Amino acid sequence: MEIESLINQAMKPEELQFIKEYQNKIVVVKYGGSAMTDENIKKNVVEDLALLKKAGLKPIVVHGGGKEINKWLSRLGIENKFVNGLRVTDEPTLEIAEMALSKLNKELVQLMESFGVKSVGISGKDAGTIKVSKRYSDETDLGYVGKINNVDNSLIMMLLEKDITPIICPIGLDENYQGYNINADEAACAVATCVKAEKLVFLTDIEGVCKDPKDSSTVIPKLSVHEAKQFLNSGGAGGGMLPKLMNCIEAVENGVSRVHIIDGRVQHSLLKEFLNKKMGTMILAKGNI
Numbered sequence: 582m583e584i585e586s587l588i589n590q591a592m593k594p595e596e597l598q599f600i601k602e603y604q605n606k607i608v609v610v611k612y613g614g615s616a617m618t619d620e621n622i623k624k625n626v627v628e629d630l631a632l633l634k635k636a637g638l639k640p641i642v643v644h645g646g647g648k649e650i651n652k653w654l655s656r657l658g659i660e661n662k663f664v665n666g667l668r669v670t671d672e673p674t675l676e677i678a679e680m681a682l683s684k685l686n687k688e689l690v691q692l693m694e695s696f697g698v699k700s701v702g703i704s705g706k707d708a709g710t711i712k713v714s715k716r717y718s719d720e721t722d723l724g725y726v727g728k729i730n731n732v733d734n735s736l737i738m739m740l741l742e743k744d745i746t747p748i749i750c751p752i753g754l755d756e757n758y759q760g761y762n763i764n765a766d767e768a769a770c771a772v773a774t775c776v777k778a779e780k781l782v783f784l785t786d787i788e789g790v791c792k793d794p795k796d797s798s799t800v801i802p803k804l805s806v807h808e809a810k811q812f813l814n815s816g817g818a819g820g821g822m823l824p825k826l827m828n829c830i831e832a833v834e835n836g837v838s839r840v841h842i843i844d845g846r847v848q849h850s851l852l853k854e855f856l857n858k859k860m861g862t863m864i865l866a867k868g869n870i
């Protein structure tokens with residue numbers, strides 16, 4: 582069935598046969614900032630999310646916004662500095678990051694509402710959803726970068742029960758109620774683990790995990806946790822793929838059985854993934870291969 586006809590049938594969820602396997606199941610979608618820079622792509626992704634909801638799934642969105650934060654920091658003449666894919670976050674950077682992420686958060690809510698899906702945008706601060714402590718690194722003081730200690734899923738579950746889609750941005754609080762910047766991949770994995778998600782999908786700006794990120798034909802369709810660790814140890818992943826893959830491994834090890842990294846720039850890639858069209862890279866526990 583053509584994706585277009587699925588979209589035309591958006592108001593008839595019973596006809597979305599392919600997705601039935603996931604009906605009433607919680608799925609977490611991490612929407613990365615790298616696939617958020619184009620307004621048409623953004624609209625397309627949110628349309629897919631709305632369709633999944635209308636098809637009877639319970640999506641939770643955790644979003645990033647690294648590129649948007651970069652843009653605002655550059656405008657203000659503040660340097661963008663990353664260590665192993667994590668942003669060095671001093672006080673002014675935290676302020677800008679929270680502003681940029683909150684703006685994106687409400688834009689996603691607005692789009693979801695425009696597709697007829699009730700949604701609520703929160704950060705990890707709301708109802709103490711994401712609790713962190715300062716993340717230490719051997720190389721540099723990362724500043725206000727949080728390491729997630731706990732996800733309290735009560736607000737998320739309450740929203741799902743009320744048929745409302747939670748849209749979460751990666752800012753959390755420590756035990757002294759200080760705000761922290763969190764890598765969005767880490768937030769997505771922690772949320773997926775905590776709500777026992779059926780599936781976790783990362784939407785990014787590359788075809789999947791690639792042997793050579795400059796050559797899309799080198800995308801690796803499947804990685805066991807063991808292979809993913811080997812790939813990381815061999816230095817195969819850089820930039821934002823480094824924390825993404827590390828967090829995917831952790832999510833699989835913590836019981837999320839299906840984790841996918843797919844290209845959010847491809848029209849309806851999210852929907853296609855749920856239609857079993859074998860997109861991007863799948864990370865599996867060894868036993869599942």
Ligand SMILES: Nc1ncnc2c1ncn2[C@@H]1O[C@H](COP(=O)(O)OP(=O)(O)O)[C@@H](O)[C@H]1O
Pocket residue numbers: 612613614615616645646647648766784785786787789790791792793794817818819820821822823825
């Ligand atoms: N081996 C690799 N495979 C795929 N992407 C890689 C790899 N190594 C580095 N990358 C980089 O990681 C980027 C994706 O991470 P990131 O920009 O943080 O995305 P997002 O904003 O979606 O989290 C890709 O655009 C690519 O440049």
Ligand SMILES: CC(=O)N[C@@H](CCC(=O)OP(=O)(O)O)C(=O)O
Pocket residue numbers: 612613614615644645646647648650666667668678726727751762763764765766821
């Ligand atoms: C600590 C840290 O690095 N936080 C990230 C939060 C946003 C994010 O992760 O966005 P993407 O998913 O688009 O990369 C940052 O400041 O860029």
